[in-house]
Each structure stands twice: as structure tokens, then as C-alpha cells.
Amino acid sequence: MIKTIKIYDDKSVYPSDLIIGNEGEKGVNTLNFDIETNIPSMKWYLIFDNKAYPINNNKLVVNETMTIKGVHICYVVGSDARPGQKINEGTLYFRTNKIIMRVGE
Numbered sequence: 001m002i003k004t005i006k007i008y009d010d011k012s013v014y015p016s017d018l019i020i021g022n023e024g025e026k027g028v029n030t031l032n033f034d035i036e037t038n039i040p041s042m043k044w045y046l047i048f049d050n051k052a053y054p055i056n057n058n059k060l061v062v063n064e065t066m067t068i069k070g071v072h073i074c075y076v077v078g079s080d081a082r083p084g085q086k087i088n089e090g091t092l093y094f095r096t097n098k099i100i101m102r103v104g105e
Contacts, residue, residue: 004032007076007096009039017100021067031060033076042078042092048101052077052087067103074099 006014021027033044033055044055049072053060066072075098081090 001028002030002032003028004034005076005099007033007035007039009036011094011096013076013096013099015099016097017102019102019104020062021103029062031062033058033060035078039078039094040080040092042080042090042094045077045079045087047075047077048072049074066101069103072101072103074101 003018003020005018008014019027020031031046035044035058044058045052046055046060047053048066051065053063055076076096077087078092078094079087079090080092081087087093
């Protein structure tokens with residue numbers, strides 16, 4: 001199943017609280033990101049439990065570490081940082097409000 005997360009230029013996201021599946025089961029196997037067109041073009045990442053996952057072509061495949069039981073706090077981050085720089089060191093930087101992703105038993 002594909003779940004779409006809309007990113008707005010005021011840093012809000014919809015939905016901001018979602019269920020991505022059960023432990024050992026990937027109810028949602030792909031996250032699709034719909035980013036407002038007036039947000040500058042940059043590389044995008046999902047920060048999931050403090051680890052950055054690159055978003056390619058506005059899609060991210062849910063991996064096994066994302067289906068561990070619990071409540072996970074996430075953010076979508078955009079940056080034009082160059083290789084070797086930290087994500088937040090680019091001239092363009094965008095971080096959404098938090099997204100809560102839930103995985104049940």
C-alpha cells in the first residue's frame with residue numbers, strides 16, 4: 001500500500017499522524033511525498049528515529065527498521081547541502097513539523 005504525505009510551505013504536513021503497519025508486517029510499503037511546488041527544489045530526506053533516509057523521486061520504500069513496534073517521531077527535511085556537509089549546512093534548508101508514525105503489534 002502507498003501512503004501520500006503532503007508537505008506545505010508553512011512546514012505543516014498531512015497526515016501528521018499515521019499508521020504504517022504492524023511489527024513484521026508492512027501495511028504501508030511506500031511513502032509518497034507531495035511537496036508544494038512553491039517550495040524550492042532540493043534533496044529531500046525522511047528523518048526517522050534520528051536517521052536520514054533519502055527520498056528519491058518523491059518516494060521512499062518503507063524498510064524493516066521502520067516497522068519496529070512503537071511510536072516514531074519523524075520529519076521531512078530538504079537541503080541543498082553538498083557531499084561532505086551536514087544536511088542543515090546548505091544554503092537552502094527546510095524542516096517540516098513532526099510526523100508521528102505508529103507501528104502496532
